[in-house]
Amino acid sequence: MKTMQAHEWMINYTRQTEWIDRRGIFLWIAFYTGGLGGGLYLVSLFFNSLWGMFLSWLIIAVIKGGAHFIYLGRPLRFWRMVTRPGSSWLSRGIIFVLSFVVLAGAQMAFTYWMPGTAGEIIFKVLAGIAALAVSVYTGFILNTVKGVPFWNSSLLPLLFVSYGVMSGFGLAIVIALSGGDVNLATSETWSRWLLIFNTLLVVIYLLAAANREATGKQSVMEQMRGHLAPVFWAGIVALGIVVPAVLAVFSYIVGEIATALLVTGVACEIIGGLSLRYCILKAGAYKPLVARTS
Amino acid sequence: MVVDLTVCSRCYACVAACRVEHFLPMGMSWPKLVALETNDDHPIVSTYSVRCNQCQDAPCVEVCPTGATRQRPDGIIVIDQDKCVGCRYCVVACPYQNRTFLSKDKDRGFFPGKIHTDFEKAGKELYPHQVGTTEKCNFCAERIDAGLAKGLKPGIDREATPACVNTCPARALTFGDLDDPDSEVSRLIRERKGFQLHPEYGTDPSIYFIDGKIGCSDKPADDIKAEKAGVAGK
Numbered sequence A: 001m002k003t004m005q006a007h008e009w010m011i012n013y014t015r016q017t018e019w020i021d022r023r024g025i026f027l028w029i030a031f032y033t034g035g036l037g038g039g040l041y042l043v044s045l046f047f048n049s050l051w052g053m054f055l056s057w058l059i060i061a062v063i064k065g066g067a068h069f070i071y072l073g074r075p076l077r078f079w080r081m082v083t084r085p086g087s088s089w090l091s092r093g094i095i096f097v098l099s100f101v102v103l104a105g106a107q108m109a110f111t112y113w114m115p116g117t118a119g120e121i122i123f124k125v126l127a128g129i130a131a132l133a134v135s136v137y138t139g140f141i142l143n144t145v146k147g148v149p150f151w152n153s154s155l156l157p158l159l160f161v162s163y164g165v166m167s168g169f170g171l172a173i174v175i176a177l178s179g180g181d182v183n184l185a186t187s188e189t190w191s192r193w194l195l196i197f198n199t200l201l202v203v204i205y206l207l208a209a210a211n212r213e214a215t216g217k218q219s220v221m222e223q224m225r226g227h228l229a230p231v232f233w234a235g236i237v238a239l240g241i242v243v244p245a246v247l248a249v250f251s252y253i254v255g256e257i258a259t260a261l262l263v264t265g266v267a268c269e270i271i272g273g274l275s276l277r278y279c280i281l282k283a284g285a286y287k288p289l290v291a292r293t294s
Numbered sequence B: 001m002v003v004d005l006t007v008c009s010r011c012y013a014c015v016a017a018c019r020v021e022h023f024l025p026m027g028m029s030w031p032k033l034v035a036l037e038t039n040d041d042h043p044i045v046s047t048y049s050v051r052c053n054q055c056q057d058a059p060c061v062e063v064c065p066t067g068a069t070r071q072r073p074d075g076i077i078v079i080d081q082d083k084c085v086g087c088r089y090c091v092v093a094c095p096y097q098n099r100t101f102l103s104k105d106k107d108r109g110f111f112p113g114k115i116h117t118d119f120e121k122a123g124k125e126l127y128p129h130q131v132g133t134t135e136k137c138n139f140c141a142e143r144i145d146a147g148l149a150k151g152l153k154p155g156i157d158r159e160a161t162p163a164c165v166n167t168c169p170a171r172a173l174t175f176g177d178l179d180d181p182d183s184e185v186s187r188l189i190r191e192r193k194g195f196q197l198h199p200e201y202g203t204d205p206s207i208y209f210i211d212g213k214i215g216c217s218d219k220p221a222d223d224i225k226a227e228k229a230g231v232a233g234k
Helices: A024-047 A050-071 A075-082 A089-113 A118-143 A154-175 A183-211 A213-224 A229-254 A259-283 B013-022 B059-063 B089-093 B116-124 B142-148 B164-166 B183-192
Strands: B003-006 B032-035 B045-050 B070-072 B077-079 B208-210
Touching: A024 A050, A024 A089, A024 A154, A024 A259, A024 B013, A050 A075, A050 A089, A050 A118, A050 A154, A075 A089, A089 A118, A089 B032, A118 A154, A154 A183, A154 A259, A183 A213, A183 A229, A183 A259, A213 A229, A213 A259, A229 A259, B003 B183, B013 B032, B013 B164, B059 B070, B059 B089, B183 B208
Parallel strands: B003 B208
Antiparallel strands: B032 B045, B070 B077
């Protein structure tokens, strides 16, 4: 019978497209830079690096904020998004971002002009909390979406924060190499440990997702063998894990490696983080709306 | 609303009626029909008329960051286009995929690059759609409100009943008050074992289906057979 258009999205697994395809790319960038900027700020607090703080502020205020703004269908109504923090994680997230921009801005001013004062310490604590919230809220945005089993995991916020902090340590390495106020050896050490931790986290996340209904398994298979396989294997596994791991082992054995290799490792980590977010957004699939029971 | 799957004849009258009622842009349809073949040896093509389920515990209301999506006291979920910022969180959050973001490419006119038809011109005046916002079925809330103001009863009086229900020639759609145990919809659900789509989401949809074989869709995709070709040439 060829009498009717079948809406494939109702009878098969269907990817979500709004937050990754076409202009959705901006949301992908916004989600990633939230984790990266938040992570870098926390790392910068650890090192008390003003350069790192300023860079994280730029990443969140300019790149993340700009990407969010561009993505909106009605950007001039942007201010309305802060009105529903009681129920919407997106509303909460925007408040976190705005809070971070204000608090971190004030903290940097204190650190630059009035270092060591109580004001500096207070704003560091507040901005640190805001940075953590910025890096974690995108995980909650996704894991509360009931229709996409692949995202329904409490590991997701942890994964996003952990990847953000790892990338933050990566950027801290670059700051150290540029003569900034960061300890290179400490950054490298933390970066290595977080690489191991994140690799385990990704494996656990995928294993758990594969056992979360048939649709969750479908999302995992899409990454392993489907259209997303090149991004998954080349981006997340090869560039995001294997190359930084090889460089880390090499660095550990030799003691000191060339600057170019260190920067390459950091670049690979960032590509890995971007690929991870891309795959998570792209592989998110809905159950079929209608299916036969017999 | 109750959809009787046994009598729907796939005439698309509900889709057309909705387009006329709301002057929908070409790239958007609030109600949709889906065909499902349920048996390989003896194909049984069933038709499902789906639209926003007006969930009583609606994820779209919960996630909306602006309050543009809200639930009326009568349970209908409506969108205030003037408040919608176009973040599409509701589109992603709807497990039934019944929301549509109206992008520029979905509103290029019936004849792109040509002048607007009189129908489109009237629509711009009477029922303007805002590009950059999200839309969905609202159970013809305007008709219901106008009918109630005249003392009419939704589901009984045509002037207070959604356009798709009025138009359905097979009477596959029944509209009424789910809170009234004596209403026609309550009776149909009770007597013919009405069921909701994906009740496991806990959203409590206000649309029930009767006499079908859906509602248990956590099956491998290969296990689902449906018509591949159709009138739209896809």
